[in-house]
Amino acid sequence: QKEVEQNSGPLSVPEGAIASLNCTYSDRGSQSFFWYRQYSGKSPELIMSIYSNGDKEDGRFTAQLNKASQYVSLLIRDSQPSDSATYLCAVTSNTGKLIFGQGTTLQVKP
Amino acid sequence: EAGVAQSPRYKIIEKRQSVAFWCNPISGHATLYWYQQILGQGPKLLIQFQNNGVVDDSQLPKDRFSAERLKGVDSTLKIQPAKLEDSAVYLCASSTGADQPQHFGDGTRLSIL
Numbered sequence: 001q002k003e004v005e006q007n008s009g010p011l012s013v014p015e016g017a018i019a020s021l022n023c024t025y026s027d028r029g030s031q032s033f034f035w036y037r038q039y040s041g042k043s044p045e046l047i048m049s050i051y052s053n054g055d056k057e058d059g060r061f062t063a064q065l066n067k068a069s070q071y072v073s074l075l076i077r078d079s080q081p082s083d084s085a086t087y088l089c090a091v092t093s094n095t096g097k098l099i100f101g102q103g104t105t106l107q108v109k110p
Numbered sequence: 111e112a113g114v115a116q117s118p119r120y121k122i123i124e125k126r127q128s129v130a131f132w133c134n135p136i137s138g139h140a141t142l143y144w145y146q147q148i149l150g151q152g153p154k155l156l157i158q159f160q161n162n163g164v165v166d167d168s169q170l171p172k173d174r175f176s177a178e179r180l181k182g183v184d185s186t187l188k189i190q191p192a193k194l195e196d197s198a199v200y201l202c203a204s205s206t207g208a209d210q211p212q213h214f215g216d217g218t219r220l221s222i223l
Binding site: 004008031032034042043044045046049088090092095096097098099100101102103 | 143150151152153154155158165166199201208209211212213214215216217
């Protein structure tokens, strides 16, 4: 079992729709959770961090965390073509190391 | 605020040659990380420094990879000798501390011929 799992996609949504990206993790002791966006040929860019159960909203982005289910998600409202990228879920292990998933490719079609 | 600086941006070498990458973190960031990202995969941590001490190097292939952060600021990652499977993007990141959001540099794209 991978430590952090994401569906590689691609996830295709029409412009203006809600994109839902999901991630599961194996370490119950994980305390910190991050979503990074990575455009092709570029480095990862932090877009959200979440540390406690529930929802956290920042503009068009909402991160959701459920520690009991070991599940974290990212919702992107009013998706734009510029949101097309790979979204990386990252989870801090019980040793403090950040573990990344393989990423989900999102395509927003005009 | 200046971001994480890395050089070079691109490097092409032949297998068995050596190569070095340099990273300067965001000012004041005590924690520095080197990652390897192979195409289609997420970044994999190679080594983590807290100031000039190593916190985690469990996934660093120590027979060929080495890294140092002598003055607790900038860092160098070296590969000697390089293998074909080392072709990847090498990313440097920094943060104010472990468990805090990490900020990445632009990376070095390494191609081994």
